[in-house]
Amino acid sequence: MPQESDHGQTVAAQGSRIDAYVDRYAARATGMVASEVRALFAVASRPEVVSLAGGMPYVTALPLDTVGELVADLVARRGPVALQYGSGQGDPHLREQICDVMRMEGIEANADDVVVTVGSQQALDLITRIFIDPGDVILAEGPSYVGALGTFSAYQAKVIHIAMDDEGIIPESLAQTIYALKTAGSPIKFLYTIPTFQNPAGVTLNVARRQQVLDICQRADVLIVEDNPYGMLGFDGEPMRALRADNADGVVYLGSFSKTLAPGFRVGWALAPHAIRDKLVLAMESAVLSHSSFTQLAVGQYLATQPWREQIKTFRELYRERRDAMLSSLEALMPADFTWTRPSGGFFVWATLPEGLDSKALLPRAVSERVAFVPGTGFYADGGGARHMRLSYCYPEPDRIREGVRRLAGVIEQELRL
Protein backbone atom coordinates (compact mmCIF):
# COMPACT_ATOMS: atom_id res chain seq x y z
CA MET A 1 0.00 0.00 0.00
CA PRO A 2 1.38 3.46 -0.82
CA GLN A 3 2.32 5.47 2.24
CA GLU A 4 2.59 9.14 1.32
CA SER A 5 1.76 11.45 4.14
CA ASP A 6 -0.27 14.52 3.30
CA HIS A 7 2.92 16.31 2.60
CA GLY A 8 4.19 13.91 0.03
CA GLN A 9 6.71 12.40 2.39
CA THR A 10 6.61 8.81 3.55
CA VAL A 11 4.96 8.06 6.84
CA ALA A 12 6.44 4.62 7.20
CA ALA A 13 9.86 3.11 7.29
CA GLN A 14 11.90 3.38 4.15
CA GLY A 15 12.41 0.24 2.11
CA SER A 16 15.87 -0.45 0.85
CA ARG A 17 17.03 -2.43 -2.17
CA ILE A 18 19.82 -4.28 -0.36
CA ASP A 19 18.92 -4.84 3.23
CA ALA A 20 21.16 -7.05 5.33
CA TYR A 21 18.55 -7.12 8.09
CA VAL A 22 15.65 -8.30 5.99
CA ASP A 23 15.35 -11.68 7.74
CA ARG A 24 15.41 -10.18 11.18
CA TYR A 25 12.57 -7.67 11.19
CA ALA A 26 9.39 -8.31 13.11
CA ALA A 27 6.48 -9.46 10.96
CA ARG A 28 4.81 -6.07 11.43
CA ALA A 29 7.69 -4.35 9.60
CA THR A 30 6.43 -5.94 6.39
CA GLY A 31 3.39 -3.66 6.71
CA MET A 32 5.72 -0.64 6.59
CA VAL A 33 6.41 -0.09 2.92
CA ALA A 34 7.67 2.86 0.93
CA SER A 35 5.55 4.55 -1.67
CA GLU A 36 5.57 3.58 -5.30
CA VAL A 37 5.13 7.20 -6.35
CA ARG A 38 7.60 8.59 -3.88
CA ALA A 39 10.22 9.47 -6.46
CA LEU A 40 7.66 11.64 -8.22
CA PHE A 41 7.02 13.58 -5.05
CA ALA A 42 10.64 14.68 -4.97
CA VAL A 43 10.09 16.13 -8.44
CA ALA A 44 6.73 17.58 -7.39
CA SER A 45 8.38 19.67 -4.70
CA ARG A 46 10.38 21.63 -7.31
CA PRO A 47 9.26 25.28 -7.41
CA GLU A 48 8.12 25.15 -11.05
CA VAL A 49 5.64 22.38 -10.22
CA VAL A 50 2.24 23.44 -8.86
CA SER A 51 1.65 20.92 -6.12
CA LEU A 52 -2.01 20.09 -5.56
CA ALA A 53 -0.66 17.04 -3.75
CA GLY A 54 0.40 18.16 -0.28
CA GLY A 55 -1.85 18.84 2.70
CA MET A 56 0.31 21.41 4.44
CA PRO A 57 -1.50 24.10 6.42
CA TYR A 58 -0.64 27.64 5.33
CA VAL A 59 1.27 28.59 8.49
CA THR A 60 2.61 31.74 6.85
CA ALA A 61 -0.79 33.27 7.71
CA LEU A 62 0.07 33.11 11.41
CA PRO A 63 1.43 36.17 13.24
CA LEU A 64 4.91 34.68 13.36
CA ASP A 65 6.47 37.56 15.31
CA THR A 66 3.87 37.16 18.02
CA VAL A 67 4.50 33.42 18.18
CA GLY A 68 8.23 34.15 18.52
CA GLU A 69 7.64 36.59 21.39
CA LEU A 70 5.35 34.16 23.10
CA VAL A 71 7.95 31.39 22.96
CA ALA A 72 10.70 33.68 24.26
CA ASP A 73 8.43 34.83 27.07
CA LEU A 74 7.64 31.21 27.93
CA VAL A 75 11.32 30.35 28.35
CA ALA A 76 11.96 33.50 30.38
CA ARG A 77 9.01 33.01 32.73
CA ARG A 78 8.48 29.26 32.90
CA GLY A 79 11.71 27.79 31.54
CA PRO A 80 12.30 25.22 34.30
CA VAL A 81 8.80 23.78 33.78
CA ALA A 82 8.76 24.09 30.00
CA LEU A 83 12.14 22.33 29.71
CA GLN A 84 11.30 19.55 32.16
CA TYR A 85 9.60 16.16 31.63
CA GLY A 86 5.85 16.31 31.95
CA SER A 87 2.99 13.93 32.74
CA GLY A 88 2.10 11.09 30.36
CA GLN A 89 -1.47 12.39 30.12
CA GLY A 90 -0.36 15.89 29.19
CA ASP A 91 -0.21 19.31 30.83
CA PRO A 92 -3.29 19.71 33.07
CA HIS A 93 -3.87 23.35 32.13
CA LEU A 94 -3.68 22.60 28.41
CA ARG A 95 -6.14 19.77 28.92
CA GLU A 96 -8.59 22.28 30.47
CA GLN A 97 -8.09 24.59 27.51
CA ILE A 98 -8.73 21.70 25.11
CA CYS A 99 -12.09 21.17 26.85
CA ASP A 100 -12.97 24.82 26.05
CA VAL A 101 -12.11 24.24 22.39
CA MET A 102 -14.22 21.07 22.38
CA ARG A 103 -17.31 22.96 23.55
CA MET A 104 -17.42 24.56 20.09
CA GLU A 105 -18.32 21.11 18.72
CA GLY A 106 -20.90 20.39 21.42
CA ILE A 107 -18.62 18.20 23.54
CA GLU A 108 -18.79 18.64 27.31
CA ALA A 109 -15.48 17.12 28.36
CA ASN A 110 -13.48 17.07 31.54
CA ALA A 111 -9.69 17.60 31.61
CA ASP A 112 -9.48 14.08 32.96
CA ASP A 113 -10.90 12.67 29.69
CA VAL A 114 -8.08 14.19 27.62
CA VAL A 115 -4.73 12.66 26.65
CA VAL A 116 -2.36 15.06 24.87
CA THR A 117 -0.52 13.38 22.00
CA VAL A 118 2.18 14.17 19.44
CA GLY A 119 -0.33 15.32 16.83
CA SER A 120 -3.45 13.28 16.28
CA GLN A 121 -1.21 10.95 14.26
CA GLN A 122 0.25 9.64 17.51
CA ALA A 123 -3.22 9.24 18.95
CA LEU A 124 -4.01 7.07 15.92
CA ASP A 125 -0.90 5.02 16.56
CA LEU A 126 -1.68 4.57 20.26
CA ILE A 127 -5.30 3.63 19.71
CA THR A 128 -4.25 1.08 17.09
CA ARG A 129 -1.52 -0.24 19.35
CA ILE A 130 -3.89 -0.89 22.25
CA PHE A 131 -6.68 -2.46 20.17
CA ILE A 132 -5.17 -4.30 17.23
CA ASP A 133 -3.66 -7.74 16.97
CA PRO A 134 -2.55 -8.89 13.50
CA GLY A 135 -5.58 -9.65 11.33
CA ASP A 136 -8.09 -7.70 13.45
CA VAL A 137 -10.75 -5.79 11.55
CA ILE A 138 -11.01 -1.99 11.38
CA LEU A 139 -13.81 -0.37 9.39
CA ALA A 140 -12.94 2.84 7.56
CA GLU A 141 -14.50 5.01 4.91
CA GLY A 142 -13.39 4.26 1.37
CA PRO A 143 -11.35 6.37 0.64
CA SER A 144 -9.65 7.16 3.96
CA TYR A 145 -6.71 9.12 5.38
CA VAL A 146 -3.43 7.71 4.09
CA GLY A 147 -1.63 8.26 7.41
CA ALA A 148 -4.25 6.22 9.28
CA LEU A 149 -4.08 3.43 6.70
CA GLY A 150 -0.29 3.42 7.11
CA THR A 151 -0.66 3.00 10.88
CA PHE A 152 -3.30 0.30 10.52
CA SER A 153 -1.07 -1.53 8.07
CA ALA A 154 1.94 -1.27 10.40
CA TYR A 155 -0.09 -3.08 13.07
CA GLN A 156 -1.28 -5.62 10.49
CA ALA A 157 -4.94 -4.75 10.80
CA LYS A 158 -7.42 -5.81 8.16
CA VAL A 159 -9.15 -2.67 6.89
CA ILE A 160 -12.63 -3.06 5.43
CA HIS A 161 -13.86 0.01 3.58
CA ILE A 162 -17.39 1.34 3.94
CA ALA A 163 -18.89 3.09 0.92
CA MET A 164 -19.43 6.83 1.10
CA ASP A 165 -21.06 9.45 -1.11
CA ASP A 166 -21.31 13.25 -1.05
CA GLU A 167 -23.06 13.10 2.33
CA GLY A 168 -20.40 10.94 3.99
CA ILE A 169 -20.46 7.31 5.03
CA ILE A 170 -23.57 5.42 3.79
CA PRO A 171 -25.35 4.04 6.87
CA GLU A 172 -26.87 1.06 5.00
CA SER A 173 -23.42 0.06 3.79
CA LEU A 174 -22.10 0.31 7.36
CA ALA A 175 -24.95 -1.78 8.76
CA GLN A 176 -24.60 -4.43 6.06
CA THR A 177 -20.85 -4.72 6.49
CA ILE A 178 -21.15 -5.03 10.26
CA TYR A 179 -23.85 -7.68 9.85
CA ALA A 180 -21.78 -9.67 7.35
CA LEU A 181 -18.66 -9.56 9.51
CA LYS A 182 -20.53 -10.53 12.66
CA THR A 183 -22.24 -13.38 10.83
CA ALA A 184 -18.82 -14.58 9.64
CA GLY A 185 -17.56 -14.43 13.24
CA SER A 186 -15.05 -11.59 12.60
CA PRO A 187 -14.99 -9.20 15.55
CA ILE A 188 -14.71 -5.52 14.63
CA LYS A 189 -12.27 -3.53 16.74
CA PHE A 190 -13.48 -0.08 15.71
CA LEU A 191 -14.91 2.14 13.00
CA TYR A 192 -12.39 4.83 12.02
CA THR A 193 -14.18 7.82 10.55
CA ILE A 194 -13.39 11.41 9.55
CA PRO A 195 -16.96 12.74 9.54
CA THR A 196 -16.25 16.38 8.75
CA PHE A 197 -14.44 17.73 5.65
CA GLN A 198 -13.03 14.27 5.12
CA ASN A 199 -9.46 13.63 4.03
CA PRO A 200 -9.28 12.86 1.14
CA ALA A 201 -12.89 13.14 -0.09
CA GLY A 202 -13.73 16.62 1.23
CA VAL A 203 -17.26 15.50 2.13
CA THR A 204 -19.14 15.82 5.44
CA LEU A 205 -21.44 13.33 7.15
CA ASN A 206 -24.87 14.97 7.28
CA VAL A 207 -26.79 15.44 10.53
CA ALA A 208 -29.34 12.67 9.97
CA ARG A 209 -26.64 10.16 9.07
CA ARG A 210 -24.63 11.10 12.17
CA GLN A 211 -27.44 9.80 14.33
CA GLN A 212 -27.80 6.68 12.18
CA VAL A 213 -24.08 5.89 12.36
CA LEU A 214 -24.16 6.34 16.14
CA ASP A 215 -27.24 4.11 16.45
CA ILE A 216 -25.85 1.38 14.21
CA CYS A 217 -22.54 1.27 16.08
CA GLN A 218 -24.19 1.41 19.47
CA ARG A 219 -26.54 -1.45 18.62
CA ALA A 220 -23.69 -3.56 17.21
CA ASP A 221 -21.34 -2.57 20.04
CA VAL A 222 -18.75 -1.14 17.65
CA LEU A 223 -16.42 1.52 19.06
CA ILE A 224 -16.11 4.67 16.93
CA VAL A 225 -12.82 6.52 16.48
CA GLU A 226 -13.78 10.01 15.29
CA ASP A 227 -10.85 11.86 13.72
CA ASN A 228 -11.69 15.53 13.36
CA PRO A 229 -8.68 17.73 12.56
CA TYR A 230 -10.60 19.91 10.06
CA GLY A 231 -13.86 20.38 12.01
CA MET A 232 -13.17 24.05 12.86
CA LEU A 233 -12.33 24.92 9.27
CA GLY A 234 -15.85 25.11 7.85
CA PHE A 235 -16.66 27.80 5.32
CA ASP A 236 -20.34 28.20 6.24
CA GLY A 237 -21.47 28.75 9.79
CA GLU A 238 -20.70 27.10 13.09
CA PRO A 239 -18.68 23.88 13.55
CA MET A 240 -20.75 20.69 13.28
CA ARG A 241 -21.69 18.79 16.39
CA ALA A 242 -19.16 16.00 16.93
CA LEU A 243 -20.24 12.37 17.13
CA ARG A 244 -18.73 12.19 20.58
CA ALA A 245 -21.08 14.94 21.76
CA ASP A 246 -23.90 12.37 21.54
CA ASN A 247 -22.15 9.26 22.81
CA ALA A 248 -19.13 9.87 25.03
CA ASP A 249 -19.02 6.19 26.07
CA GLY A 250 -18.85 4.81 22.55
CA VAL A 251 -16.64 7.34 20.76
CA VAL A 252 -12.93 8.13 21.02
CA TYR A 253 -12.41 11.62 19.59
CA LEU A 254 -9.10 12.69 18.05
CA GLY A 255 -8.32 16.39 17.76
CA SER A 256 -5.36 18.48 16.69
CA PHE A 257 -3.93 21.99 16.72
CA SER A 258 -2.13 21.26 13.44
CA LYS A 259 -4.72 22.99 11.26
CA THR A 260 -6.08 25.63 13.62
CA LEU A 261 -2.62 26.72 14.79
CA ALA A 262 0.43 24.95 13.39
CA PRO A 263 1.55 21.34 12.87
CA GLY A 264 5.10 22.18 13.98
CA PHE A 265 4.01 22.18 17.62
CA ARG A 266 2.86 18.58 17.13
CA VAL A 267 0.07 18.94 19.67
CA GLY A 268 -3.01 16.79 19.28
CA TRP A 269 -5.27 14.96 21.70
CA ALA A 270 -7.61 12.07 22.32
CA LEU A 271 -10.82 12.22 24.34
CA ALA A 272 -11.68 8.74 25.48
CA PRO A 273 -13.80 6.76 27.93
CA HIS A 274 -11.69 6.38 31.10
CA ALA A 275 -10.77 2.72 30.68
CA ILE A 276 -9.41 3.45 27.19
CA ARG A 277 -7.81 6.67 28.40
CA ASP A 278 -5.82 4.74 31.03
CA LYS A 279 -4.47 2.39 28.36
CA LEU A 280 -3.65 5.33 26.08
CA VAL A 281 -1.64 7.00 28.85
CA LEU A 282 0.32 3.79 29.46
CA ALA A 283 0.94 3.39 25.73
CA MET A 284 1.97 7.06 25.54
CA GLU A 285 4.46 6.63 28.39
CA SER A 286 5.98 3.56 26.83
CA ALA A 287 6.33 5.39 23.50
CA VAL A 288 7.72 8.78 24.54
CA LEU A 289 7.49 9.08 28.37
CA SER A 290 5.64 12.35 27.94
CA HIS A 291 4.84 14.81 25.22
CA SER A 292 7.10 17.87 24.93
CA SER A 293 6.31 20.17 27.88
CA PHE A 294 7.73 22.99 25.82
CA THR A 295 5.30 22.85 22.92
CA GLN A 296 2.34 22.02 25.15
CA LEU A 297 2.99 25.13 27.23
CA ALA A 298 3.57 27.21 24.10
CA VAL A 299 0.19 26.15 22.71
CA GLY A 300 -1.38 26.81 26.13
CA GLN A 301 0.16 30.27 26.18
CA TYR A 302 -1.07 30.96 22.66
CA LEU A 303 -4.63 29.96 23.58
CA ALA A 304 -4.52 32.02 26.78
CA THR A 305 -3.11 35.22 25.31
CA GLN A 306 -3.97 35.35 21.60
CA PRO A 307 -7.26 35.82 19.76
CA TRP A 308 -7.22 32.22 18.51
CA ARG A 309 -10.85 32.23 17.38
CA GLU A 310 -10.07 35.20 15.14
CA GLN A 311 -7.04 33.38 13.78
CA ILE A 312 -9.22 30.40 12.89
CA LYS A 313 -11.52 32.79 11.03
CA THR A 314 -8.52 34.10 9.10
CA PHE A 315 -7.59 30.55 8.13
CA ARG A 316 -11.18 29.81 7.08
CA GLU A 317 -11.33 32.86 4.83
CA LEU A 318 -8.00 32.01 3.27
CA TYR A 319 -8.95 28.39 2.58
CA ARG A 320 -12.40 29.39 1.33
CA GLU A 321 -10.82 31.66 -1.27
CA ARG A 322 -8.54 28.82 -2.37
CA ARG A 323 -11.42 26.32 -2.45
CA ASP A 324 -13.35 28.78 -4.64
CA ALA A 325 -10.36 29.17 -6.95
CA MET A 326 -10.12 25.41 -7.35
CA LEU A 327 -13.84 24.75 -7.84
CA SER A 328 -14.34 27.56 -10.34
CA SER A 329 -11.36 26.54 -12.43
CA LEU A 330 -12.36 22.86 -12.37
CA GLU A 331 -15.81 23.98 -13.56
CA ALA A 332 -14.34 26.12 -16.32
CA LEU A 333 -11.62 23.79 -17.57
CA MET A 334 -12.30 20.11 -16.98
CA PRO A 335 -13.87 17.79 -19.58
CA ALA A 336 -17.51 16.84 -19.07
CA ASP A 337 -16.94 13.40 -17.60
CA PHE A 338 -14.42 14.51 -15.01
CA THR A 339 -16.27 14.90 -11.68
CA TRP A 340 -15.33 16.17 -8.23
CA THR A 341 -16.66 16.83 -4.73
CA ARG A 342 -17.53 20.31 -3.44
CA PRO A 343 -16.10 20.63 0.08
CA SER A 344 -17.63 23.14 2.49
CA GLY A 345 -14.50 23.15 4.64
CA GLY A 346 -11.09 21.57 5.08
CA PHE A 347 -8.36 21.16 2.49
CA PHE A 348 -9.35 18.64 -0.19
CA VAL A 349 -11.30 17.93 -3.35
CA TRP A 350 -11.72 14.31 -4.49
CA ALA A 351 -11.91 13.95 -8.23
CA THR A 352 -12.92 11.10 -10.53
CA LEU A 353 -11.34 10.68 -13.96
CA PRO A 354 -13.27 9.78 -17.09
CA GLU A 355 -13.66 6.04 -17.60
CA GLY A 356 -10.53 4.35 -18.92
CA LEU A 357 -8.05 6.73 -17.26
CA ASP A 358 -5.84 5.75 -14.34
CA SER A 359 -4.58 8.41 -11.92
CA LYS A 360 -1.29 6.70 -11.11
CA ALA A 361 -0.47 6.31 -14.79
CA LEU A 362 -1.37 9.96 -15.32
CA LEU A 363 0.90 11.31 -12.59
CA PRO A 364 4.27 11.14 -14.43
CA ARG A 365 2.71 12.99 -17.36
CA ALA A 366 1.20 15.58 -15.05
CA VAL A 367 4.51 16.12 -13.29
CA SER A 368 6.23 16.63 -16.64
CA GLU A 369 3.59 19.31 -17.29
CA ARG A 370 4.48 20.80 -13.87
CA VAL A 371 1.44 19.88 -11.80
CA ALA A 372 1.10 17.20 -9.10
CA PHE A 373 -1.75 15.47 -7.27
CA VAL A 374 -2.07 12.35 -5.14
CA PRO A 375 -3.38 9.26 -7.01
CA GLY A 376 -6.46 7.69 -5.43
CA THR A 377 -5.01 4.24 -4.72
CA GLY A 378 -3.06 5.56 -1.70
CA PHE A 379 -6.37 6.14 0.08
CA TYR A 380 -7.58 2.55 -0.09
CA ALA A 381 -6.20 -0.46 1.73
CA ASP A 382 -7.45 -2.79 -0.99
CA GLY A 383 -6.06 -1.35 -4.21
CA GLY A 384 -9.22 0.60 -5.08
CA GLY A 385 -9.25 4.23 -6.20
CA ALA A 386 -7.45 3.97 -9.56
CA ARG A 387 -9.82 6.41 -11.27
CA HIS A 388 -9.60 8.95 -8.43
CA MET A 389 -7.21 11.63 -7.30
CA ARG A 390 -6.95 14.02 -4.37
CA LEU A 391 -6.48 17.68 -5.17
CA SER A 392 -5.56 19.98 -2.28
CA TYR A 393 -6.11 23.70 -2.27
CA CYS A 394 -4.67 24.52 1.18
CA TYR A 395 -1.16 25.60 0.28
CA PRO A 396 -0.80 27.24 -3.16
CA GLU A 397 -2.02 30.80 -3.70
CA PRO A 398 -5.28 31.08 -5.72
CA ASP A 399 -3.49 32.01 -8.96
CA ARG A 400 -1.21 29.01 -8.65
CA ILE A 401 -4.22 26.79 -8.03
CA ARG A 402 -5.87 28.09 -11.22
CA GLU A 403 -2.66 27.50 -13.13
CA GLY A 404 -2.32 24.00 -11.67
CA VAL A 405 -5.87 23.08 -12.67
CA ARG A 406 -5.25 24.49 -16.15
CA ARG A 407 -2.17 22.29 -16.56
CA LEU A 408 -3.99 19.24 -15.20
CA ALA A 409 -6.95 19.80 -17.52
CA GLY A 410 -4.50 19.94 -20.44
CA VAL A 411 -2.95 16.61 -19.43
CA ILE A 412 -6.37 14.95 -19.12
CA GLU A 413 -7.54 16.32 -22.49
CA GLN A 414 -4.40 14.96 -24.12
CA GLU A 415 -4.82 11.59 -22.45
CA LEU A 416 -8.41 11.36 -23.67
CA ARG A 417 -7.25 12.02 -27.24
CA LEU A 418 -4.73 9.13 -27.15
Ligand code: PMP
Ligand atom coordinates in the same frame (compact mmCIF):
# COMPACT_ATOMS: atom_id res chain seq x y z
N1 PMP B 1 -6.02 12.76 10.66
C1 PMP B 1 -6.26 13.31 9.48
C2 PMP B 1 -7.57 13.04 8.80
C3 PMP B 1 -5.31 14.15 8.88
O1 PMP B 1 -5.58 14.69 7.69
C4 PMP B 1 -4.09 14.39 9.55
C5 PMP B 1 -3.01 15.27 8.97
N2 PMP B 1 -2.87 15.31 7.65
C6 PMP B 1 -3.90 13.77 10.79
C7 PMP B 1 -4.89 12.97 11.32
C8 PMP B 1 -2.63 13.96 11.57
O2 PMP B 1 -2.43 15.27 11.92
P1 PMP B 1 -1.50 15.75 13.11
O3 PMP B 1 -0.70 14.57 13.56
O4 PMP B 1 -0.68 16.83 12.54
O5 PMP B 1 -2.45 16.20 14.18
